[in-house]
Amino acid sequence: MEKIIVIGNGMVGYKFCEKLRSKATKEQFSIKVFGEEPHPAYDRVHLSEYFSNRSVEDLEMAPRSWYVENDVELITGELIVNIDRENKVIKSHTGLEESYDKLILATGSSAFVPPIKGSEMQGVFVYRTIEDLEAIIEYSKHSKKAAVLGGGLLGLEAAKAMLDLNQETHVIEFASRLMPRQLDQAGSDALKYKMEELDVNIHMNRNTASILGEDKMTGLEFTDGQLMAADMLVISCGIKPRDELAKQCGLEVGHRGGIVVNDHLETTDKDIFAIGECALHKEFIYGLVAPGYEMAEVVADRLIGGDEKTFESFDMSTKLKLIGVDVASFGDALCENTPHKPIVFEDSLEGIYKRINLSEDGKTLLGGILVGDAEAYGMLLQITLNGMALPPSPEDLILGSRGGESADMELPDTAQICSCENVTKGDICKAVVDNNLEHVADVKSCTKAGTGCGACSPMVADIFNAQLKSMGKTVKKVLCEHFDYSRQELFDLIKIKGIKSYDDLLDAHGSGDGCEVCKPAVASLMASIWNELILNQDTIQDTNDRFLANIQKGGSYSVVPRIPGGEITPDKLIVIGQVAKKYDLYTKITGGQRIDLFGASVNQLPDIWEELIEAGFESGHAYGKSLRTVKSCVGSSWCRFGLHDSVSFAIEIEERYRGLRSPHKLKSAVSGCRRECAEALSKDFGIIATELGWNLYVCGNGGANPQHALLLAGDIDSETCKKYIDRFLMFYIKTAEPLNRTSTWLNKLEGGIEYLKQVVVGDSLGIAADLEREMDFMVETYKCEWKEVVNNPELRKKFSHFVNTEIPDPTMQFEDFRGQKKPVDWDKELVESK
């Protein structure tokens, strides 16, 4: 049996043990691994998560039991201080001696601390280990302002950590760019803008001369003489390979550090290998985990007798999410020395910057940069790595599809999806087929894809779904961790079993305590099936449903009475004006032809509504996922072009579907002629008058992703039109995913509008009568929610800010704006003034 000793129990040291064990029997090798930290190997890539969830266990690569089960002897808290190459013996700081046949150095790196005067002072930290973090957390309790030295990847991670610790955070970068190795100037500018929006102060071109203070640091002095006060400093200027053991035993090291290795990761001693951040391969130190894993693979392979696998240079593409800001760079991101043609998209309003570098002939993708929106990263990386042919308009790759056609590209099976674990598309597809996988989570456990940095997870899910689909299996979309059912399955369960409360459903068919995803989804389902008063189950409702009003900036609410078809009498107009004046509300006529009253406090809502209901108004459902307005033009009663009375029909439609709960809000419009003044084609269902009757269009959308509605039925009479809308809406409500608008739903519906026509007009499923009956039930059982609340003292009590005093929230603040009030802006100063 060959004796293997691994020095270093970091991510790469652990990965080596795992790989060797999976390749060889326990009889072939004994494995002993030494770690100097007290914990078993943990995920340093996600170290910052330690701030939000202070559990070492959650970060562990594997629990101690894994080492026991796999016959890997783990010795933690032991520092190896001597390697005797002649006798093949290592020695620890406690005097422990062990002999080896093969030695693996996975000693990693330590934080590089530049030679700045004062760096030994209290309050100066590096950002490297859990112990570093614990010391930082402790010190931050008495600190208000933290500086981070270094605007690279690690420095920005550290800045996020400082923000989490409630520090006024300043990042100091020597270069003129953030993440200078990954980003160009414009990319850095976009990132800087995003970071500053999040209250991280960025200082570029700053060379730190010394750290000020006596015992404790109090600030920094820059070479230009400027000073900055700070209570603490976190240094994250890069890494320094841990090569001291190698030096001690006479292995060759690079002149700037790092244990020299060949393509087999052998050091100058054939029985000693070096992997990970301590290794210097072709004058390069790899400071990412993926190349370290690849090195572990090469050495494990070599030990079992393989000698074909060698370590090649490694792609340094990277994607990270910093304080909610996506940043990615891939391939040759900067193309500093490569002739290329860039395509750049910049949106300085949103802080988005995207750049792709094409080869001079425009045929291949060399690399690129994404800041603010890195959704395309996975695909772009694949195109770069696999040299895939580009679409006819390569700008689509960063602009997204603009003509309805998406730039979907088929990946080759050899495409490497997870670079941390070296998993290809072929591996994933094979795992799905061979193991009959049904959940995307199983792909992770079978192939390890997505278990490293996690950047490939969206791509893994796409491949998984596509593979299932190609096998003729349906992809199950479960609601969340609490229900193993899709929305449609829950709809059937609730209806067939007659379940009327969320808790009953959870007890019978779910697990855990529910969450903000499944509660409102179930609330919507129950509303669509039973049409009972929303407030019967108020704590499972989204806030707008719970308070029957939209929560707005400042914590105030909006009041929107229904004005069907936009038609209103002068008397009613006066009432709205009087109410607005009495309660000091901001008034605005909306895009949906109603009048919004803004700025009511929660305890004013019942009183305001009492007055409005008294005057004949009812709830406008400007909250929740429900029918909003049916917009109309003035129609044939006034317009010289009008063919039919669009106003009357709009009112009839609006009153029929008022209060209807659905997967997403619904909008509609009726136009009296083809001039389309009501803009019915941009609505979930739109009606346009023709010489012969009405044309009914469905699944349009205004808003962020505009899509014109498609013709469902032409030249139909009013009764037929309502019948088709009944069927259409009920079919949508029963089958759409939560929060999918009709346009999204249609786009995913197999067979598209032609299929929908068959179901709604042709009744191909034989469900038309059921759908109509269900809609009739909704119409008959409709009650104005606000009327119910106003007349019920128990329900009125729910509308208070405090439970122990009658006053409204004293922190709500408004200011004057064009003669009306508006809430004061989000208070940034509050954070800064701390």
Next chain:
Amino acid sequence: MTDILEYKTVTESEVGAWIKVAAVADFPANGGVCADHKGLQVAVFNFSRRDEWYATQNLCPHKKQMILSRGMLGSSGEEPKVACPFHKQTFSLKNGNNLNGDHCALATYPVKVEEGYVYVGFKN
């Protein structure tokens, strides 16, 4: 307005005063209410499904609004949490940590129930 910054987690051993907030019956099942204590707004939650009580600051740390008592309760695995009604960031009810990791944590306060009344522990 500067008062709203002065939220500091209180542990059970630090409690100097138990403040009577309201009767248990004043709490919605699996929901919260907002209580005022000398100008400090605290969200108190009746997690009846788990038979547990929690209290946190009422201030949403993201947009600085007094709204957390109107948040929705839930769980992630075993962790009880509240989702802010503004942008659905979720926070652990046990230690106030932000479970989405984007903004700072909530201060938490001990809660006890005695003879049908709910009390929250403050330092003074």
